[in-house]
């Protein structure tokens with residue numbers, strides 16, 4: 001019997017961000033391995049016209065939870081969705097709900113965050129810093145609390161090259177920032193933001209660093225641990241390979257490439273692609289929850305869950321395998337034939353943007369206009385290029401993360417726990433993982449049917465022929481112009497003839 005699975009039996013667990021990518025996989029694993037847990041409280045806000053209950057039902061009815069329903073048929077009764085908005089004072093939780101949370105919670109997993117790179121400083125601080133502080137305050141009033149697990153990111157200190165499992169101080173105290181945002185107006189905040197975030201590449205990573213400082217400062221006598229995953233990717237093994245449900249990180253790039261929109265990226269091919277499967281992150285989270293509650297380390301431990309130091313894969317290898325998978329399993333209705341390359345030179349990157357991205361978009365928009373339809377490709381392409389430019393920082397650098405605490409924890413687990421809660425990324429076969437990842441993007445994100453593959457392959461063939469025809473026509477036109485103007489070209493031509 002797994003010690004960790006048994007530990008969660010009978011427990012009341014509070015999860016923030018349970019409707020997000022990581023949160024859903026966390027809930028799934030908890031229910032599947034510890035079906036006798038008492039309750040999972042999730043803090044949810046109504047969204048997109050859906051009530052709390054509708055959101056919960058939608059999650060439970062998804063393919064991700066199919067196995068759970070077999071092991072834990074009463075899963076609906078074990079989830080208690082609590083109305084909460086982490087942007088509000090006291091999270092806008094009702095008095096009764098708050099009372100229940102304070103008196104019953106045993107373990108907290110704090111996953112909620114804004115992960116947008118371009119969020120406003122005010123909103124990102126509210127969610128990634130102030131809400132963390134507020135949750136810690138709540139935690140300090142929970143008599144039965146055994147562990148508080150805070151999810152940060154391996155990139156919270158990406159202004160450093162080598163990152164240890166310690167909390168690094170930020171130049172400006174989080175409290176000062178929280179206080180000043182209360183009275184500064186938005187225009188001034190926009191003006192001072194670049195000065196505040198200094199060498200952090202975006203507001204997201206900066207506010208996650210502030211969030212960690214808050215955890216350190218407000219930890220009181222709580223048992224706290226911080227987990228720092230790198231780029232969280234599709235599931236590796238559990239509950240099945242390739243599950244993914246949002247367009248963040250590599251997912252959007254895979255779609256844009258597979259649909260033939262993105263044909264070149266400014267990337268350093270040999271830089272480490274530090275992707276980590278989401279189920280690996282969740283396994284570590286559950287192991288850390290158990291370890292923190294049972295062993296009660298004297299200080300707040302930080303755990304890195306990254307792949308680069310144990311089983312590195314670079315962007316070149318990843319890109320080649322992604323493209324190879326498109327040959328076998330193409331996406332439906334591509335704009336152009338998927339084919340992309342990496343360029344590390346700014347000039348070449350601008351050239352490709354003009355020739356391979358903007359020009360085809362303009363030509364396509366002209367075609368749409370001529371056929372009486374609304375042009376949209378240029379707009380879409382501009383947004384895509386903006387997105388790609390925001391990700392460029394992360395695909396042109398490599399970092400070293402030390403993993404002493406993660407390795408120590410692995411050695412503390414029984415063989416059974418190492419199997420059930422496997423976070424040993426050395427066992428990951430990248431080629432297999434990437435293929436399943438692309439397949440997962442097709443099935444679960446794009447919701448494309450496997451039955452459509454032969455048709456998609458036919459379309460690819462047609463696009464390839466159009467491509468060859470277009471290039472041949474272009475070549476002939478260029479050659480004809482050359483012959484008309486140059487005696488030497490004419491001589492070569494007659495010689496060949």
Ligand SMILES: CCCCCCCCCCCCCCCCCCCCCCCCCCCC(=O)SCCNC(=O)CCNC(=O)[C@H](O)C(C)(C)COP(=O)(O)OP(=O)(O)OC[C@H]1O[C@@H](n2cnc3c(N)ncnc32)[C@H](O)[C@@H]1OP(=O)(O)O
Nearest residue numbers: 115116117118153248249250252253319340341342387394
């Ligand atoms: C010789 C052979 C050579 C071989 C080479 C072959 C090369 C081929 C390449 C093939 C493919 C390779 C696959 C690998 C991919 C590599 C790139 C991976 C980059 C990963 C970097 C991630 C870094 C993460 C670091 C930190 C990790 C974390 O801690 S948190 C999680 C990360 N957070 C995010 O990812 C959020 C980022 N997103 C945002 O901040 C916002 O979405 C935005 C600011 C980017 C855009 O916001 P906007 O207001 O415009 O609106 P939004 O509604 O959000 O989206 C607008 C449109 O853009 C599309 N979109 C969004 N995100 C992405 C994305 N990641 N990729 C692509 N497209 C994206 C979205 O669909 C919208 O489209 P439309 O609706 O159609 O307009």
Ligand SMILES: NC(=O)C1=CN([C@@H]2O[C@H](COP(=O)(O)OP(=O)(O)OC[C@H]3O[C@@H](n4cnc5c(N)ncnc54)[C@H](OP(=O)(O)O)[C@@H]3O)[C@@H](O)[C@H]2O)C=CC1
Nearest residue numbers: 017018019020021022085086087111112113153229231232
């Ligand atoms: N994805 C990645 O690559 C990485 C993620 N991380 C960290 O992991 C954690 C989870 O990320 P991920 O699951 O990918 O992110 P998602 O964007 O998928 O999920 C974010 C979650 O936070 C919730 N949330 C946001 N704002 C509020 C609010 N005002 N009130 C209540 N809930 C709110 C969202 O709820 P709603 O559904 O209502 O929007 C959602 O459940 C984050 O802390 C992130 O920093 C770290 C490294 C990499």
